[in-house]
Amino acid sequence: MKVLGVVVEYNPFHNGHLHHLKSAKKLVNPDFTIAVMSGNFCQRGEPAIVNKFARAKMALLNGIDVVFELPTIYSLQDAGGFAIGSVGLMHKLGLVTDIVFGSESADISFLEKISKILYENSKEFDYLIKRELKKGLSYPNARKFALQKFLKTDLDTIKKLENSNDILGIEYIKAILKYNSSIKYHVIKRVGAKYNEQNLSGKFSSATAIRNAIKSAKSIKEYVPESTYLILKDEFKKGRGPVFLENLEQFILSEFRLKTRENLENIYGFSEGLDKRFIDSANISTNLKEFIENIKAKRFTFSRIRRLIFHAIFNFEKNYMEFSNKLGPQYVRVLGFTKKGQEFLSYAKKKSKIPIITNPSLKNKILKDVLKNSERKWDFNISLYNWQFEKDILASNIYTLFYPNSSQRKSGIDFRKPIIIEG
Amino acid sequence: MKVLGVVVEYNPFHNGHLHHLKSAKKLVNPDFTIAVMSGNFCQRGEPAIVNKFARAKMALLNGIDVVFELPTIYSLQDAGGFAIGSVGLMHKLGLVTDIVFGSESADISFLEKISKILYENSKEFDYLIKRELKKGLSYPNARKFALQKFLKTDLDTIKKLENSNDILGIEYIKAILKYNSSIKYHVIKRVGAKYNEQNLSGKFSSATAIRNAIKSAKSIKEYVPESTYLILKDEFKKGRGPVFLENLEQFILSEFRLKTRENLENIYGFSEGLDKRFIDSANISTNLKEFIENIKAKRFTFSRIRRLIFHAIFNFEKNYMEFSNKLGPQYVRVLGFTKKGQEFLSYAKKKSKIPIITNPSLKNKILKDVLKNSERKWDFNISLYNWQFEKDILASNIYTLFYPNSSQRKSGIDFRKPIIIEG
Incomplete structure (x- = not known):
């Protein structure tokens, strides 16, 4: 049985995603295709434009058989943590045979070579990265120069790895090595707009560009499948979106004006004086843009700063996070499935090494x-299972509070919303 | 030297306040008149409609010589704590000879009698109150019935004490007894609208009615002195008001969705299962009105619930609060003065038992x-001095974040705004 797994955010599902999915299926020719998808908060450190149920539905209507939620504590991490969560979930599910990811270079042997070196020499390499970081470089840049030194190669070769999909790809491969997983991996050359492209640019526009278009009330009809378009329209009509980071502006600034350095001491990622930078910035800034820009320094990326906002708000404690990155996800939450997906789930229930949660009310x-x-x-830890899951619930409870329509803001959506069944 | 002290909120300063002030001066014939005024958060558990500096200016333009800020940890307490703060401040200032307060009954000997009994028999009386509270009554009602039993009198006599000014009056007298202060007290019969009257009703409308009118964009010109009108107009024009509790809606709900019962364990006032009520309500409510109504029970007043919101947000720790209510305020912060007030301050600097802060930047x-x-x-404790003052700064930093004009939302207004000097 061949099972294709993809790691996605679908924020929202667009033509590029559909193209990638079709190509991946052509490549693998799977019996089932499953997706591990970020929930209500995405890796850029932002709330998703519409909630995870609406986005799961988009996926199910466009060729995914089952959508699993990537626990929030992984979806809000850098490429490394994101991969540990998503690959871990597929690995522990016990059925995924192939994963396919997009890549700018599409040079699988090079990606593989780098991944292996990084994985096998993680300590020496960490040391090299730290040396570069001390020069004030951002993490991606520090890694690049460390890599150049470590591989004793030229910068041009290394430069191939600057793109976000390749960076993620390397982390996926590293995670496969970490779990000693038998999952096979493939790359597909990325088409269309760059990941970070701000403006709409032809049929394959980036999700960022599509969200920007929604923000400025432009039509996005030609950039997404019709099903996405209709789902978005329905969600917006009901006032459950669009949700933008800016909606949380006063809340976020308040949170950091109220926090002390002591409060941030045990939060994952607040090293290098970032605790002080966040608090100081909240006090001198009058809006979110200023807040983030006042924290920014060469060595911190914008995404990292945004993710850290939520690490602090959701109280991602250091010890639990490190434990999570060691053990991987402790459950698989099913957001939705197709008729075919139901068959897959019946197999998964016999194979999975972690509990499968279809109904959160029955978690205990x-x-x-x-x-x-x-x-x-089984391969999970009970207290970590509870902790990771609580964070998903909490993330939803804060997410829904920032819906445009206040009558929709009740918490507990995870316990009320029935699982999505499509097709 | 005769110094008249009044305890006020001036939210905003209106005709009734002016009338009270004039009557008080006529009664006492003072050399100086000073006010102890709530800062940016008021005793009803709400942000003030405009900031403390604007409200201090209103006071100085209408007959007050010096405006002192009642520390936030007292302005956000019930009548008892509010009185301990305000009377304590005047007592420790060392110069106030007379205080005058409004009263519905204006029966000073009765108020005095009650106060003495309550003060002298606090333990027995507390026991009686607790017995009534156990029946599910609100604190004011429990006190009323306990009083009836304690005084062995009829309910009609006690009923005279149901009004908010009389309740406060009793607490002022109790505080004077507590500090063993030589300050003399007088009452003036309250004129015009009741404290809680929601609608405008003639020249002497309540502050509540005036705030409601502002909310619904009605003119308030005839209910306030011209100076108040112009100051409000200017503040609104600059986008520094009006600030309503509703502006903080999503922030407050988020805060309580994020909190655990453990977080509220050490917060002052979260007894009787209120921790659970607050958290549960934040999760089932979609707006602030619902949130408060879902917490409400016969035994909790709306004001108490609103005040508790800020106890939790500003982290009013139980031990520091109890210590504060034992020792009283630890500094006097001057918000503004007139030329005449300046003379008063030069005397106060020689007499005050607690530090006088005119410039917060020089606090240390x-x-x-x-x-x-x-x-x-001197009569103060250093760590309590720091703690109480920090809470004023924090309260301002949150307050300013909810100004309508986002460009005005920078924190640290206490360090930037020069002291108000008028006349």
Whole structure:
């Protein structure tokens, strides 16, 4: 049985995503295709434009059989943590045979070579990166120069790795090595707009450009499948979107005006004096843009700063995060499935090494049943299971509070919204 | 030297306040008149409609010589804590000879009698109140019935004490007893609208009614002195008001969705299962009105609930609050003065038992100078001094974030705004 896995955010699902999905299927020819998707908060450190259920529906209507939620504590991490979460989830599910990811270079042997070196020499390499970081470089740049030194190669070769998809690709491969997983990986050359392209540019526009267009009330009809268009329209009509980071402006500034350095001491990622930078900036800034720009320095990327905002707000404690990056995800939450996907899930229930959560209200019962079944080879930790899951719930409860329509802002959407079944 | 002290909120300063002030002066015939005024958050558990500097200016233009800020940790307490703060400040200032407060009953001997009994029998009386509270009554009602039992009198006599000014009056007298202060007190019968009257009703409309009128964009010109009108107009024009509790809606709901019962364990006032009520309500409510109504029970007043919101947000720790209510305020912050007030301040500098802060940037220097002057009989605690003052700064930093005009939202207004000098 061949199972194709893709790691996605679908924020929102657009033509480029559809193209990638079709190409991946052509390449692998799978029996089933599943997606691991960021929930309500994405890797850029922003709330998704519409909630995870609406985005899962887009996926199911466009060729995905089952959508699993990447736990929030991974979706809000850098490429390394994001890959540990998403690859870990597929690995522990026990059925995924192939993953396909987009790549700017599409040079799989080069990506593989780099990944192996990084994985096998992580300590020496960490040391080199730290040396570069001390020069005031951002993490991506520090890694680039460290890599050049380590590989004793020219900068041009290394430069191939500057693009976000390649960076992610390397992390996926590293994660496969980490889990000692038998999942095979493939790359597809990325088409169309760059990941970060701000403006609409032809049929394959970036998700960033599409979100910007929505913000300025431009039509996005030609850049997304019709199903996406209709789902977005319906969500907006009901006042459950669009949700932009800016909606949280006063909330975020308040949070950091109220925090002390002590409060941030145990939060993952607030090293290098970032605690002080965040608090000081909240006090001198009058809006979110200023807030982020006042924190920014050459060595911190904008995405990292935005992600850290939510690390602090959701209280991502250092020890639990490190434990999470060591053990990987502790459950698979199903957001939705097709009829075909249902068949997949029946296999997964027999194979998965972590509990499968289809109904969050039954989370404790699921845990009990799992523990009773002692013949199966489980691979999870109960307190981490509870902690990771709580953060998903919390993330939803804050997310829904920033819907445009206040009557929709009740919390507990995870417990009320029935699983999405399409097709 | 006769010094008249009044305890006020001036939210905003209106005709009734002016009338009260004139009557008080006629009664006492003082050399100086000073006010202790709530800062940016008022006793009803709401942000003031405009900031404390604008409101201090209104006071100075209408007959007050010096405006002192009641520390936020007292302005956001019930009548008892509010009185301990305001009377304590006047007492420790060392110069106030007379205070005058409004009263619905204006029966000073009755108020005095009650106050003495309550003060002298606080333990027995507390026990009686607790017994009534257990029946599910609100604190004001429990006190009323406890009083009836304690005084062995009829309910009609006690009913005289149901009004908010009389309740406050009793607390002022109790505070004077507590500090063993020589300050004399007088009452003036309250004229015009009731404290809580929602609608405009003639020349003497309540501050509540005036704020409601501002909210619905009605003219308030005939209900306030011209100076108040012009100051409000100017503040609104600059986008520094009006600030309503509703502006903080999403922020407040987010805060309580993020909190755990553990977080509220050490916050002053979260007894009787209120921690759980607040958190549960934040999750099921979609707006602030619902949030407060879902917490409400017969035994909790709306004001108490609103005040508790800010106790939690500003982290009013139980131990520091109890210590504060034992020792009283630890500094006097001057918001503004007239030429005449300047003369008063020169006397106060020689007499005050707590440091006088005219420039918050010099807070640490002031402390040093004070400590050097060991001949003076000081009456304050350094760590409490720092803690109480920090809360005023924090309250301003959150307050300004909810100005309508985002360009005005920078924090640190306490360090930037020069002291108000008028007339």
